[in-house]
Amino acid sequence: MAKPMTKTQLVAALADEMGADKKTASAALDALAGVITKEVAGGGAVTIPGVGKVYCRERPERMVRNPATGDQFKKEADKVVKVTIAKALKDSVNG
Template identity: 85%
Template sequence: MAKPMTKTQLVAALAEEMGSDKKTAGGALDALISVITREVSGGGAVTLPGVGKIYCRERAERMVRNPATGEQMKKPADKQVKMTIAKALKDSVNG
């Protein structure tokens, strides 16, 4: 399995794809991350065409077990960020 692409590598690839410099590409990536973070943390969802949908899901209070001690404890309700992958991306990976 290949190593994940780092932010520096992503910015370089984005700059090359856009035909611009790394500073502009880095700014665009930071702006995109900021918009996604603001929207999802506010309870909304963001759809990236061809990639997928990022959204926040609420989890109810539940019982969990500490693996070290085996102790059962109650975990309070929380939120979890989820991503559903687009069919186009799944098909390009598998096809």
């Protein structure tokens, strides 16, 4: 498996695609991350065309087990961030 792209590499590639400088690309990436964070934290969802959908899902209270000790305890309800990958992206990877 290849190493994941770093933020510096992503900003450089984004700047190249946009035909802009790295400062503008970095600001765009930071703005996108801020918008997604604010929307998902507020209970909404964000669809990025061609990439996927980012949303928050609530998990109910449940019993879990500590694998080291075998003790069972009740875990409170919580929220998790989920990403559903777009079909176009799946098809481009698999096809």
